[in-house]
Amino acid sequence: MPQDKAYAQALANKTTDFAGWYNDVVMRAELAEEAPVRGCMVVRPYGWTLWENSQAILDRKFKETDVVNAAFPLLIPRSFLVKESDHVEGFVPEVAWVTQVGSGQEELVEPLAVRPTSEAIIGPIYAKWVQSYRDLPLLINQWCSVVRWEKRPRLFLRTSEFWWQEGHTAHATQEEAEERTRMMLEVYRSFLEEDMAIPVIPGLKSEAQKFPGALRTYTVEAMMGDGRALQAGTSHNLGDHFARAYDIQYLDESNERRYAWTTSWGMSTRIIGAMVMVHGDQQGLVLPPRVAPYQAVIIPIWRADEQKAAVLEAVDRIAKSLKAAGIRIKVDASEGKSAGWKFNEWELKGVPVRIEVGPRDVENNSVVLARRDRPGKEGKEFVSQDGLAIHLAAVFENIQSALYHKAAAFREDNTVDVSSEQELAEVVGARKFARAYWGGDPEGEERIKQATGATTRCIPLDQLGIEGKSITTGNPTTQQAIFARAY
């Protein structure tokens, strides 16, 4: 069986095997046999571009909220990391340490942590940068990779090393910090829903699920194609915990010394995995046009040599005009591959639209468009070469919206209101989201986790405001929560 067909089949089981399929764009790092590195990724150019497009959109959205980029150190001295006690307890089990240099004969006086996140190095730096209320707010983001030595890595979703962005802000008031936390959550929501076509539930994490050291953690939770949940982005209101731990203080207008209020928020390459699992089908990847490395691929088709020249001339002209219109175009004029082979190849890579140009099209001044999200004949249309860029732009918008609505409908179909722990167990066991009234007691939450493997994904910000009985205690509450098994 051809390798790529095996990949496509593997993708049909989107639970775990999608990673093997996606080998085409991302592969496991092949390091020395002895190297204790697993779950790391090497991103091939096509996959990187996919991420890069997403990153550019996110970065632009950050800047629209006055955030600026910076770069902080990779290595964090041990003494910095241990200052915030909840934080250190939360992260130390998965921290990788640098303890020696050279061939091991020289021990470092103080071990250096490879950052699992950068609060602990940014805190001390912010302490120096912040002196006056005039220095606030401090709104900084960095793009970097971090290392978390999880016991069980999962390709894309929980790799030992992963690329992400982490924003860190400091504010004069708690209200302003809270506002920023919610603002960034909204940036993530709009990015995921509008650009990645992934519907999410914005909400608050329970006490048990929040970030170590945070006052409050917000999340955007998504449902994968197999019904499991994925935290696609988080935004933390850190209160004054980190400011106290790292001594970030400022003088206010009345010359009073005060602690700053800080936030942090992050989103990683795991969303690429989310995109694979939310939109992918039996034929392979399906990419939303806004982030696809190539929005359309042009396949020239010819038999005789005299046709070839005319076809290639037309393809070249079409490609130029589409590129000039700002559309990301790939022309696959490679020889030795049949047209059918190319069709399959680019479908596997998820290109949203295929443009076929053959001798008949040259004659009719037409092209054939084929939509990736609608396989088969119904996704094909014959259109004129005139006004193609404008037509394509409309097709892209249509695909983008169709992908979102399909995923949203899937999530709705797989979300069930439950009113007993028994019912909840059945629903999450069937890989669905369970929505239940829940007052927030940690004991009940833990009991459900032990019994069913499901965790509280979030307390949605969008609440009905109707009173019901808490699933764990039976006490009246108006608060609903989402329970599910998660990656």
Next chain:
RNA sequence: CGGGGUGUAGCGCAGCCUGGUAGCGCACUUCGUUUGGGACGAAGGAGUCGCGUGUUCGAAUCACGCCACCCCGACCA
């Protein structure tokens, strides 16, 4: 760290039970015919059989030890 599984050509695998010196598909190279939904023929290149020790005239195959990876848990906020 528990339970299970797998390591043989770039990728996917067979061969192992019953020991005799390695094979299939895809990919790759060359030539020819093909090309609007994964073409075909011919010729060819490519493997320390995960590592080590042992048994044997002889080990991919049997025994023991080790290593790596995958899956299920635990863990992961």
